[in-house]
Amino acid sequence: MRRGGALRSSLMLIPFILLIGFLVYPVAIVLIQGLLQPTGSSFQEVVGSSLTQRIILFTVGQALVSTMVAMVLGVPGAFVLTKLQFRGKNTTRALMTVPFILPPIVVVVGFLEVFGPGGIIDSILMALLGSDTSMFNIATGYIGIILAHAFYNAPLFILMVSASLERLNPDIEEMAQIHGATFTQRLRRIIVPHIRISILAASILTFLFSFMSFPIVLALGEGSFMTIEVQIWNAFRFFDYGEAASLAIIQLLITMTLAYAYIRTGVREREVTGRTSYVRTVNIADLSTPTKILLIVYSSILLILLVGPILAIIRSAVYDPNTHVLTLRGFESLLNPGMDGGLIPMVNSLFYASLATVFSVILGLLLVFSQQSKMRLIPDLTSMVTLLPLGVSAITIAYGLMIAIAVPLGLSTNPWPLIVVAQTLIGVPFSVRAIEITRSKIDPAILEQAESLGASALHRVFFVELPLLAPGILVAGFFSFAMAIGEMSATIFLARPENFTLAIIIYRYLSVRKFVEAGAASLFLVVMCVAAFIIMERISENGYGGTV
Amino acid sequence: MVNVTIDGMWKEFSDGTAIGPIDLEVRDGELIVLLGPSGSGKTTTLRMVAGFIRPDRGRLLFDDVNVMHVPPNERKIGMVVQSVALFPNMDVFQNIAFALEVREWPHEKVVRRVEELSDLVGIRNLLHRKITEISGGEGQRVALARALAHGPELLLLDEPLSALDPNLRESLQMEIRRIQKELRVTTIYVTHNQDEAFAIADRIAVLNEGVINQVGTPSDLYDRPLNRFVATFLGRGSILGGEVTSCDDKGFEVSFDGQTMHLPGYQEVGNIIELSVKPEDITVTRFGDDGLEATVESIVSQPGRYRVQLKIGKHSLHTFISANTLPEQFRPGERIRITIDPMEVAILADTSP
Numbered sequence: 001m002r003r004g005g006a007l008r009s010s011l012m013l014i015p016f017i018l019l020i021g022f023l024v025y026p027v028a029i030v031l032i033q034g035l036l037q038p039t040g041s042s043f044q045e046v047v048g049s050s051l052t053q054r055i056i057l058f059t060v061g062q063a064l065v066s067t068m069v070a071m072v073l074g075v076p077g078a079f080v081l082t083k084l085q086f087r088g089k090n091t092t093r094a095l096m097t098v099p100f101i102l103p104p105i106v107v108v109v110g111f112l113e114v115f116g117p118g119g120i121i122d123s124i125l126m127a128l129l130g131s132d133t134s135m136f137n138i139a140t141g142y143i144g145i146i147l148a149h150a151f152y153n154a155p156l157f158i159l160m161v162s163a164s165l166e167r168l169n170p171d172i173e174e175m176a177q178i179h180g181a182t183f184t185q186r187l188r189r190i191i192v193p194h195i196r197i198s199i200l201a202a203s204i205l206t207f208l209f210s211f212m213s214f215p216i217v218l219a220l221g222e223g224s225f226m227t228i229e230v231q232i233w234n235a236f237r238f239f240d241y242g243e244a245a246s247l248a249i250i251q252l253l254i255t256m257t258l259a260y261a262y263i264r265t266g267v268r269e270r271e272v273t274g275r276t277s278y279v280r281t282v283n284i285a286d287l288s289t290p291t292k293i294l295l296i297v298y299s300s301i302l303l304i305l306l307v308g309p310i311l312a313i314i315r316s317a318v319y320d321p322n323t324h325v326l327t328l329r330g331f332e333s334l335l336n337p338g339m340d341g342g343l344i345p346m347v348n349s350l351f352y353a354s355l356a357t358v359f360s361v362i363l364g365l366l367l368v369f370s371q372q373s374k375m376r377l378i379p380d381l382t383s384m385v386t387l388l389p390l391g392v393s394a395i396t397i398a399y400g401l402m403i404a405i406a407v408p409l410g411l412s413t414n415p416w417p418l419i420v421v422a423q424t425l426i427g428v429p430f431s432v433r434a435i436e437i438t439r440s441k442i443d444p445a446i447l448e449q450a451e452s453l454g455a456s457a458l459h460r461v462f463f464v465e466l467p468l469l470a471p472g473i474l475v476a477g478f479f480s481f482a483m484a485i486g487e488m489s490a491t492i493f494l495a496r497p498e499n500f501t502l503a504i505i506i507y508r509y510l511s512v513r514k515f516v517e518a519g520a521a522s523l524f525l526v527v528m529c530v531a532a533f534i535i536m537e538r539i540s541e542n543g544y545g546g547t548v
Numbered sequence: 549m550v551n552v553t554i555d556g557m558w559k560e561f562s563d564g565t566a567i568g569p570i571d572l573e574v575r576d577g578e579l580i581v582l583l584g585p586s587g588s589g590k591t592t593t594l595r596m597v598a599g600f601i602r603p604d605r606g607r608l609l610f611d612d613v614n615v616m617h618v619p620p621n622e623r624k625i626g627m628v629v630q631s632v633a634l635f636p637n638m639d640v641f642q643n644i645a646f647a648l649e650v651r652e653w654p655h656e657k658v659v660r661r662v663e664e665l666s667d668l669v670g671i672r673n674l675l676h677r678k679i680t681e682i683s684g685g686e687g688q689r690v691a692l693a694r695a696l697a698h699g700p701e702l703l704l705l706d707e708p709l710s711a712l713d714p715n716l717r718e719s720l721q722m723e724i725r726r727i728q729k730e731l732r733v734t735t736i737y738v739t740h741n742q743d744e745a746f747a748i749a750d751r752i753a754v755l756n757e758g759v760i761n762q763v764g765t766p767s768d769l770y771d772r773p774l775n776r777f778v779a780t781f782l783g784r785g786s787i788l789g790g791e792v793t794s795c796d797d798k799g800f801e802v803s804f805d806g807q808t809m810h811l812p813g814y815q816e817v818g819n820i821i822e823l824s825v826k827p828e829d830i831t832v833t834r835f836g837d838d839g840l841e842a843t844v845e846s847i848v849s850q851p852g853r854y855r856v857q858l859k860i861g862k863h864s865l866h867t868f869i870s871a872n873t874l875p876e877q878f879r880p881g882e883r884i885r886i887t888i889d890p891m892e893v894a895i896l897a898d899t900s901p
Binding site: 169171172174175176177178179180181182185189190193194283286 | 562598599600602619620621622623625626627629631632633634635636637646647650651691694695697698704
């Protein structure tokens with residue numbers, strides 16, 4: 001019995017030691033170096049510089065605008081998804097999670113293909129108006145950045161707000177209506193107060209996402225737009241470690257405050273919302289004509305924004321906008337083992353992502369087990385450590401790993417293990433969540449049965465608990481894999497040319513206008529992520545798994 | 549208040565179920581109960597009157613004005629539903645004041661009206677509670693006050709008391725009745741509970757499978773059910789079916805399973821008729837030659853009485869005997885005699901099942 005207890009405690013300690021070693025310690029070193037022994041600019045200089053202020057202002061500003069745009073695009077969708085009865089509703093709801101697992105750099109390729117110069121919309125306009133110069137581009141620059149952030153976050157608003165709307169007892173709305181409230185009065189006095197918290201929570205998450213966004217700003221900003229995250233990378237590239245660390249501190253302060261605010265809203269939401277209610281739905285056929293027209297316009301916008309870029313990646317893989325011909329050059333390049341080819345990055349991507357998947361699932365499992373611990377503080381501590389990677393930007397994690405581990409250990413010449421570490425850390429919160437959902441669905445009586453029948457703790461874990469957790473573990477694995485294979489921020493920070501992954505070469509192809517090559521590599525990543533998504537959905541359909 | 553006329557209202561749903569055609573007149577100041585088993589279309593009918601469901605056909609008149617195309621919020625209706633559906637983000641006062649505030653009443657008037665109503669339903673002391681801090685019964689009082697605040701011309705109550713325990717339900721029934729009479733507001737009350745319907749209704753409309761079977765005062769329905777459904781659902785009566793074998797000026801004779809019974813009135817000889825017999829109109833004796841022969845099937849003890857299940861041929865009947873009558877006299881399988889009060893027997897007009 002005592003041996004079992006000791007084993008359990010040491011198993012529980014492993015994730016803590018790893019997370020402290022590879023996350024808390026490196027980030028702490030970043031902070032200490034930035035504040036106490038800056039190489040390059042000091043904290044005061046950085047904070048005082050007008051460039052920093054401009055960057056902070058832009059970062060916050062674009063995050064605010066992105067949040068508003070995502071909200072405006074997403075909230076009506078929540079109403080459509082909740083209140084309207086239409087075919088394929090469940091599929092639509094499931095598809096809303098696809099953007100979450102798509103690599104940002106791939107979305108950049110899709111955006112350029114639909115909204116960029118020479119893209120689908122531009123080509124149509126040129127053909128219609130008989131022009132041979134490009135006349136439409138909203139993919140790059142400020143609008144492009146905002147729209148790409150909306151691509152990721154409008155579905156978040158749709159899912160979170162519709163989940164909240166489903167908890168609003170339809171009788172309440174009808175009582176307001178019958179007692180004289182007009183549509184606007186019901187919206188203002190009943191519906192908005194009810195969904196307020198879900199809107200706030202989705203807003204904080206969107207703001208955090210846009211605030212820490214890296215590949216999108218880097219690629220669509222084309223060097224003229226810089227967020228804190230991009231500037232940390234720049235500063236590091238130009239050896240101003242003081243500036244990089246100072247910016248990381250500023251960023252960390254803001255993200256941690258927001259992450260804390262988010263957790264607080266989560267607590268409040270659980271307090272105020274009751275049981276899930278049945279929903280009274282309206283058939284599309286019963287809508288008035290103006291409402292139908294509005295619905296068609298809205299769905300078309302959403303379809304172009306959300307589905308367009310994903311589908312357009314197929315075109316981008318075979319159509320060269322430079323020469324206007326269909327070509328398989330992109331795929332040839334993807335299989336080319338040479339210096340500029342895609343084969344080595346593809347192998348790297350698969351190799352790093354597979355390792356990161358295995359590690360993040362093991363860590364996830366151990367963390368879920370320690371969350372069940374009856375010891376004081378352990379469950380709280382676990383939840384905190386688990387959420388930490390969400391509040392620390394990928395660039396800061398990578399920067400920390402670089403200065404705290406790669407440099408002292410001499411790994412900086414070939415830092416591939418740290419790429420795996422970074423990708424693992426980024427996947428951990430998601431794998432914990434997926435395993436947790438399955439764990440919460442296991443009937444505790446089954447485990448008690450195992451115990452009462454005389455199974456030892458180890459027996460119980462290996463023969464009862466783990467097999468029951470299998471669907472959650474699979475979902476965790478596929479989710480982590482999708483996150484890892486598309487990861488670009490930390491990877492680009494850490495990688496030497498021989499460590500390049502597909503996400504990085506897509507970015508490099510884009511910057512030298514090799515669009516078909518970028519398209520083919522993107523298509524490969526999309527296929528990987530969508531396959532992961534389909535498998536996850538299949539597992540979740542059986543009622544065991546779950547992700548978001 | 550208002551006279552409500554439901555005229556041929558009919559609705560078919562996508563799953564093929566249909567409600568109607570419903571014809572019903574609710575008189576000014578009257579409390580009419582829509583009574584029926586679950587799934588009979590009571591709530592759908594009420595929701596059509598409220599305007600939440602648009603009927604495919606028919607008219608709905610409030611004092612001769614067709615309101616079919618008037619939206620729910622302009623129909624001057626007050627409504628209470630089973631789930632209470634109080635606004636969770638408002639306190640009791642704000643809930644009651646809701647209908648007044650959306651109509652932009654001046655604040656002093658709102659306060660006066662809310663206080664008046666809270667006195668009427670007896671919740672003055674709860675006005676500043678959150679709705680999570682009041683009980684189920686108090687919640688229903690608040691919902692009633694909210695429904696009455698703007699002085700609706702029609703009050704719709706959809707199983708308002710179903711979620712409450714029996715004692716509370718009875719006292720609230722009486723209170724709803726008192727308030728309704730005091731305000732003289734035309735009211736449609738939906739319930740599946742016969743006792744509740746009898747306790748509260750001026751008239752009852754019995755619904756089954758989307759159609760109104762019979763409308764009348766509680767005693768009308770109880771004593772003169774029109775069909776088998778109303779007889780069994782309301783009176784918990786037993787049905788005897790037989791053929792009219794003779795008829796003269798004293799009455800007619802009906803025969804079933806080899807036994808005959810004399811009843812007053814006129815029936816064509818050879819007619820197949822159905823009779824509804826209420827349990828309290830059956831007298832059971834062990835001896836003698838009067839009445840009909842029956843077999844005791846079972847005796848079940850109930851508070852203060854016994855329920856006796858009987859069989860005459862293929863017909864089942866039931867009656868009650870008081871606890872003072874020795875139940876040992878009636879053992880299952882024993883043959884006994886019963887007499888049925890001929891004046892209380894109802895002949896069902898509609899013999900379709």
